Amino acid sequence: MxxxxxxxxxxxxxxxxxxxxxxxxxxxxxxxxxxxxxxxxGAGKSSLIKAIAGLVPITGGTVLLDGKDITASPAHxxxxxxxxxxxxxxxxxxxxxxxxxxxxxxxxxxxxEVPARIEExxxxxxxxxxxxxxxxxxxxxxxRQMLAxxxxxxxxxxxxxxxxxxxxxxxxxxxxxxxxxxxIRKSGVTILLVEQNAKAALAIGDRAYVLVxxxxxxxGIASELWNDPVVAELYLGQRRPDFGKGGAA
Amino acid sequence: MNxxxxxxxxxxxxxxxxxxxGVTLTYSILRFSNFAHGDFMAWGAYATLAVVxxxxxxxxxxxxxxxxxxxxxxxxxxxxxxxxxxxLALALDLVxxxxxxxxGQAIIVxxxxxxxxxxxxxxxxxxxxxxxxxFSRAIQIAMPVGFGIRITPDQIALLLLTAVxxxxxxxxxxxxxxxxxMQALSQNAALARIVxxxxxxxxxxxxxxxxxxxxxxxxxxxxxxxxxxxxxxxxLLPMFAAAILGGIGSVPGAxxxxxxxxxxxxxxxxxxxxxxxxxxxxxILMAVLFVRPVGLFGVRER
Numbered sequence: 001m002x003x004x005x006x007x008x009x010x011x012x013x014x015x016x017x018x019x020x021x022x023x024x025x026x027x028x029x030x031x032x033x034x035x036x037x038x039x040x041x042g043a044g045k046s047s048l049i050k051a052i053a054g055l056v057p058i059t060g061g062t063v064l065l066d067g068k069d070i071t072a073s074p075a076h077x078x079x080x081x082x083x084x085x086x087x088x089x090x091x092x093x094x095x096x097x098x099x100x101x102x103x104x105x106x107x108x109x110x111x112x113e114v115p116a117r118i119e120e121x122x123x124x125x126x127x128x129x130x131x132x133x134x135x136x137x138x139x140x141x142x143x144r145q146m147l148a149x150x151x152x153x154x155x156x157x158x159x160x161x162x163x164x165x166x167x168x169x170x171x172x173x174x175x176x177x178x179x180x181x182x183x184i185r186k187s188g189v190t191i192l193l194v195e196q197n198a199k200a201a202l203a204i205g206d207r208a209y210v211l212v213x214x215x216x217x218x219x220g221i222a223s224e225l226w227n228d229p230v231v232a233e234l235y236l237g238q239r240r241p242d243f244g245k246g247g248a249a
Numbered sequence: 250m251n252x253x254x255x256x257x258x259x260x261x262x263x264x265x266x267x268x269x270x271g272v273t274l275t276y277s278i279l280r281f282s283n284f285a286h287g288d289f290m291a292w293g294a295y296a297t298l299a300v301v302x303x304x305x306x307x308x309x310x311x312x313x314x315x316x317x318x319x320x321x322x323x324x325x326x327x328x329x330x331x332x333x334x335x336x337l338a339l340a341l342d343l344v345x346x347x348x349x350x351x352x353g354q355a356i357i358v359x360x361x362x363x364x365x366x367x368x369x370x371x372x373x374x375x376x377x378x379x380x381x382x383x384f385s386r387a388i389q390i391a392m393p394v395g396f397g398i399r400i401t402p403d404q405i406a407l408l409l410l411t412a413v414x415x416x417x418x419x420x421x422x423x424x425x426x427x428x429x430x431m432q433a434l435s436q437n438a439a440l441a442r443i444v445x446x447x448x449x450x451x452x453x454x455x456x457x458x459x460x461x462x463x464x465x466x467x468x469x470x471x472x473x474x475x476x477x478x479x480x481x482x483x484x485l486l487p488m489f490a491a492a493i494l495g496g497i498g499s500v501p502g503a504x505x506x507x508x509x510x511x512x513x514x515x516x517x518x519x520x521x522x523x524x525x526x527x528x529x530x531x532x533i534l535m536a537v538l539f540v541r542p543v544g545l546f547g548v549r550e551r
Contacts, residue, residue, distance in 0.1 A: 053443065079445035087443065093436045095548055096429070104429040105444040111426075151444065 003031040005066060005159050005190045006052070006083075012060035013051035020059060021047040023214035027192075029159060034181065034191040036201045036222060039211035040235050045194040046088065048211065049161050052192075053085035054078050066158055080108050082158035088167050091148035094137025098128050098147055101136050105151045121150045142173035146180065159190045166197045178204050202226050210234050252396045254519055258512030260404055260473060261487075263411035266507025267466035268484055269491035270418060270500055271459030277435035277498035278455045279350065281358040285341070286463060286488065287481030288369040289334050293464025294471040294480065295377055297323070297330030298384065316402040318385045319472065327468050331461035338460035339453060341365055347452075366482065373478035381475040384468075407469050414465060415504050418458065422500050427454055435498050486527065487514070490534035496547025505545060509533070 006029040014020040021044045029035045039045050050056040052063050054075035063071045070081050078085065093101050102121060106114045122129035125146045131139065136147055145165055152160055165181065166174040174197065182204045185191055195201035202208060205222035212234050218225075225231050268290060275283045304322040305311070313320040345365060349358045391399035422428035430451050434441045442448055463481070470480050491510050495502025510530050517529045537544060 075442040076445050076447050085443050093433050095436055104433045107445045
């Protein structure tokens with residue numbers, strides 16, 4: 001059996017006390033996997049991974065990372081614990097250069113390692129290397145996502161958690177982002193991903209969960225879920241879990 | 250027009266600029282206008298004065314470092330005063346600002362800083378009385394340096410000190426992990442936490458730097474003019490004008506803004522009379538807000 005990296009059990013979380021958005025969700029992610037969390041709008045997908053990352057108050061359940069209880073650890077300690085989060089929007093510092101965006105995220109690395117680590121990221125993302133002095137706010141949408149992902153990867157996380165990386169991108173960039181994630185997995189990084197763009201996410205994922213009203217209602221092998229009638233039913237009545245030909249809803 | 254306004258303006262600009270750095274940092278990182286910032290200047294000046302007195306009591310009279318009006322006791326006292334002012338800011342944050350910040354309404358924090366300002370000032374009047382006092386009563390002879398400009402050794406030393414401090418803060422902000430963390434926090438607080446920045450620590454550093462520079466500005470005013478409990482409060486308008494003129498969040502902008510306001514004030518004294526001096530920063534502030542609200546080095550919020 002492969003090693004369990006992330007183990008979320010019966011998680012309850014919400015911004016206001018007494019109003020849980022996540023209501024008893026359980027998901028697991030094993031080493032080297034890409035796990036996708038799908039679900040209709042308002043299902044609490046985003047809140048689920050934000051709660052895991054320490055950004056939404058947790059009222060019940062546990063989050064284990066490599067067997068260690070990290071439930072409700074402060075958000076700024078997550079990187080040190082091994083969990084790197086990429087928010088959906090505003091995931092770069094717009095007025096800082098590309099290089100400073102990477103450097104500022106290296107707080108847990110030894111200062112001596114930092115320059116070499118930044119070069120390693122440039123080797124993976126040559127587009128960023130060409131624009132290292134550019135203010136990050138001037139990058140294209142796709143390049144911003146690259147920078148956000150590079151910034152998360154730079155600290156050698158045990159698991160990379162992404163909130164709808166394809167949201168708001170044009171179709172060309174959507175496929176670029178998913179290719180990038182597939183490539184990152186090949187290098188051995190474990191990924192947990194929330195996506196509206198079910199088809200594209202299932203194409204690169206290993207396993208997937210369907211979240212409805214804050215609870216995991218269904219799970220399965222990613223490639224099989226696409227034709228699973230239960231999934232279609234869980235999504236808005238009988239509709240297919242795809243809202244278009246690429247772009248997010 | 251006499252070119253003396255250049256030196257006078259640079260000196261006023263140094264005091265305003267050092268204060269404006271603190272205003273711009275607290276505004277961009279802690280997200281509120283700290284109206285008690287001027288009183289940090291006054292507290293810094295009085296703390297330094299008290300330490301000078303204590304050193305005098307312990308070591309007797311110590312000769313100034315020629316040709317300056319002050320000796321090593323003032324230099325040592327300034328360093329201690331900077332630390333004391335920094336601790337004052339941290340204490341004020343702990344008991345007042347941090348709690349109100351947690352409630353998430355900036356205007357409450359701003360109003361609280363008004364209250365803190367009055368309390369701090371009254372406390373100084375209570376302890377030291379409102380009578381003006383001085384670091385030294387010695388009179389320095391200003392040296393002519395050409396073009397009708399005269400400057401004293403103290404003034405040269407303080408201009409150099411300002412240049413060193415501004416350069417130091419600029420390098421700290423742009424070249425160190427602490428400075429990058431401060432920039433990150435000012436641009437996106439939520440993302441700063443996500444990338445592993447300890448917000449509480451960065452907030453403490455921000456207070457320490459702001460208050461320490463306010464102390465230096467206060468001591469400069471003390472050396473060149475006089476020490477009064479109101480000395481800092483009267484600097485508020487020019488400091489805010491400088492911070493806004495330079496662009497909120499920009500350290501070089503705050504200093505350049507300070508120098509522009511200082512020069513304008515000094516020029517106005519010659520052209521339209523000293524009684525209009527205070528109006529100058531107000532006019533500049535209004536003009537900036539109308540013409541370019543983001544300031545010289547500011548960037549529009551996205």
